[in-house]
Amino acid sequence: MSLYAAETRRLVKRRFTRYFTLGAVVVLAAIAVAMFVTNHQIGPAQIAGAKAQAHADYQRNLDQAADFKKRCEAAKGTADAQQYPSNCDEIGTPTEDDFDAQWYLPATFDFQKKFPDLVTTLAALLSVVGFVIGASFVGAEWSSGGMANLLLWRPQRLRVLGTKLLAFLVGLAGLTVLLSAAWTGIFTLVAKYRGTSASMTTGAWKSLALTEARGLALVVVAGAVGFGLASLGRHTAMALGVAIGLVVVFQFGLGTALALAKVKFAEAYLLPLWIVAWMKQKYDVQDYNACNFSGTEGCRPDTFTITWHMAGAALAVAFVVIVGAALWTVRRRDIT
Amino acid sequence: MTAVLEISGLRKTYRGRKGVRRALDGFDMVVEPGQVHGFLGPNGSGKTTTLRTLLGLIRPNGGRMAILGRDVPEQLPEVAGRVGAIVESPQFFGNFTAKDTLTLLADAGGIDHNRVFQVLELVGLRERAKDRVKTYSLGMKQRLAVASALLKEPALLVLDEPANGLDPGGIREMRTLMRTLSEAGMTVLLSSHILGEIQLICDSVTIISAGKRVAHGSVADVLARHESSSVKVRLEPGVDMRPAVGLLRAKGAQITVETDHFVVGNAGNPAQITRLLAEQKIFVYELAPLAADLESVFLELTGTAPVEGRNRQVDQTAMAPAGGGWGE
Numbered sequence: 002m003s004l005y006a007a008e009t010r011r012l013v014k015r016r017f018t019r020y021f022t023l024g025a026v027v028v029l030a031a032i033a034v035a036m037f038v039t040n041h042q043i044g045p046a047q048i049a050g051a052k053a054q055a056h057a058d059y060q061r062n063l064d065q066a067a068d069f070k071k072r073c074e075a076a077k078g079t080a081d082a083q084q085y086p087s088n089c090d091e092i093g094t095p096t097e098d099d100f101d102a103q104w105y106l107p108a109t110f111d112f113q114k115k116f117p118d119l120v121t122t123l124a125a126l127l128s129v130v131g132f133v134i135g136a137s138f139v140g141a142e143w144s145s146g147g148m149a150n151l152l153l154w155r156p157q158r159l160r161v162l163g164t165k166l167l168a169f170l171v172g173l174a175g176l177t178v179l180l181s182a183a184w185t186g187i188f189t190l191v192a193k194y195r196g197t198s199a200s201m202t203t204g205a206w207k208s209l210a211l212t213e214a215r216g217l218a219l220v221v222v223a224g225a226v227g228f229g230l231a232s233l234g235r236h237t238a239m240a241l242g243v244a245i246g247l248v249v250v251f252q253f254g255l256g257t258a259l260a261l262a263k264v265k266f267a268e269a270y271l272l273p274l275w276i277v278a279w280m281k282q283k284y285d286v287q288d289y290n291a292c293n294f295s296g297t298e299g300c301r302p303d304t305f306t307i308t309w310h311m312a313g314a315a316l317a318v319a320f321v322v323i324v325g326a327a328l329w330t331v332r333r334r335d336i337t
Numbered sequence: 338m339t340a341v342l343e344i345s346g347l348r349k350t351y352r353g354r355k356g357v358r359r360a361l362d363g364f365d366m367v368v369e370p371g372q373v374h375g376f377l378g379p380n381g382s383g384k385t386t387t388l389r390t391l392l393g394l395i396r397p398n399g400g401r402m403a404i405l406g407r408d409v410p411e412q413l414p415e416v417a418g419r420v421g422a423i424v425e426s427p428q429f430f431g432n433f434t435a436k437d438t439l440t441l442l443a444d445a446g447g448i449d450h451n452r453v454f455q456v457l458e459l460v461g462l463r464e465r466a467k468d469r470v471k472t473y474s475l476g477m478k479q480r481l482a483v484a485s486a487l488l489k490e491p492a493l494l495v496l497d498e499p500a501n502g503l504d505p506g507g508i509r510e511m512r513t514l515m516r517t518l519s520e521a522g523m524t525v526l527l528s529s530h531i532l533g534e535i536q537l538i539c540d541s542v543t544i545i546s547a548g549k550r551v552a553h554g555s556v557a558d559v560l561a562r563h564e565s566s567s568v569k570v571r572l573e574p575g576v577d578m579r580p581a582v583g584l585l586r587a588k589g590a591q592i593t594v595e596t597d598h599f600v601v602g603n604a605g606n607p608a609q610i611t612r613l614l615a616e617q618k619i620f621v622y623e624l625a626p627l628a629a630d631l632e633s634v635f636l637e638l639t640g641t642a643p644v645e646g647r648n649r650q651v652d653q654t655a656m657a658p659a660g661g662g663w664g665e
Contacts, residue, residue, distance in 0.1 A: 003444075003447075004444075004445050006444060007441050007444035007445040008445075010441060010444065011441050014433065014437060014441075015430070015432070016432045141430070145428040145429070145430070146425065146428050147428070147429070147430070149389075149394055149424065150423075150442075150485065151442075151445060152392075152393065152394060153392055153394075153417070153420075153422045153424070154417065154442060154445050154446045154489075155414075155417065155445060155446070156392070156393040156410070156413045156414050156417045157414055335389075335394065335395040335396060336389070336394040336395065337389065337394075337395065
């Protein structure tokens, strides 16, 4: 059996891999169940019920307005008059249009509108899983001496680390594809029984597939970065430490500092927005301190758009730099 | 016959904030085929650095190494399949069984799974093969490490402290195993601190101190070269030893005080002892040359013998002079 197959087997046999993946699946299942329970199918009965409820509410508000106006008229010239408008005719009367029947409909799962956000949720969760499992897969080997032991068998450092990374990324990609397919299938069913997927055209499915493909790329990069950082530090904690440091320094520290310094487009330095841009194709960062006057729309803020191309380039750079550094150091550094 | 292992002029330097430290300073070693070769040295002397360098885990700064006639690290991948090694007790994943652990290594090395059961039998872990490693004692983990090194049926077996954590029975079994493997034609390089064990099972030894070879050859030769340097001195019963010890130390003797006698470790000329003591009216009751054992040779050569009233620090050695001794 090849080194690749042995590494795949080692990855799958690890309890950390199994439990962490199981935890992610449980979280995803909980989300799916919650979506199923909180959404409902909309049919003629629900529409009729909503219309009736809207009409009843309109009627009740109409009566209340009429009653209020009546009491306003009656209070004129008395001490109670100050509780009412001086001109009782100013008291408005609701119209039926004010009570849209749509508001009285129960939540329903519109596949085309809601599923893209759920694809982002899946990608984000699997990215965390990939990062942590990737870090642990190589970090535990380094810190336990397992990597040195393996290198005694195969004294080819680049090949050993590269094969380990490849086995992990292929496994992670396989898991992501599998879960993405299941995720899509489950929410197709949710849409069927608790909503609608009627608006899903061929183009919409194609766009969804591209979103899922971008999600897959995000998961793979997150896994590779976790693996690379743990390999650089030769410990799982190195990757987790960098992740925590990144959140604390960049998301809170840098975010606050840039906002205080009134840096233009400070939001553009926040990592999650780049991930959102990657998944949703773009994200507009706006500077409300600027005014671009338009005759029709008034003052409009300056806008900096993070496109998915920019976000993709950033992900590619992170992948190449961190994995490249991990491979370079494993070749150069002593294993003590 | 070509040596299984040859090291000459090996150098390894570590640079740190405290400056440059020479872990290996022109170290040499030769291991002949079919031998059990002991590799001795105090903590921090460079034993593990040597083994790691030899096995391609550390890059040397200079020198030459060859395993089975091939230069390493350049040609290490070509001979790695014939070298089994454990270095500093590898820690295996606790949740894997011994069988899983070895099977994964066998897969990585393209070795038949039947060999896994053979080595588990060989190291006495057959009955516990399906237990998780985290349930193993230190000695059992050590057996598993040896089993992993034996998986490849190596021509050269490199073991770093294989007796660590083993009970007396386990140490004896390990000794027998080494001997059996050697008789079957395997060459064993054994690094150990248990000098009695080395003396019992090794054909030859190399002693390293401060990154340099300080002794090498067959065990008998090494002992013979250091046989006459120590003498046991016993004074008349009831006589206080302290003045005698003080007097001899003042003259440069290296003395180890025991309960009812003392040992002069560098007695080149024992007659000097009797003369010096007699001048002070201290009379010797017994003066006997000590048969050297490997431990005393090791302590003398590496300068790591305990000195009364002083705490030796790791890395601290007093390199013994090449020849001669006090009193000559």
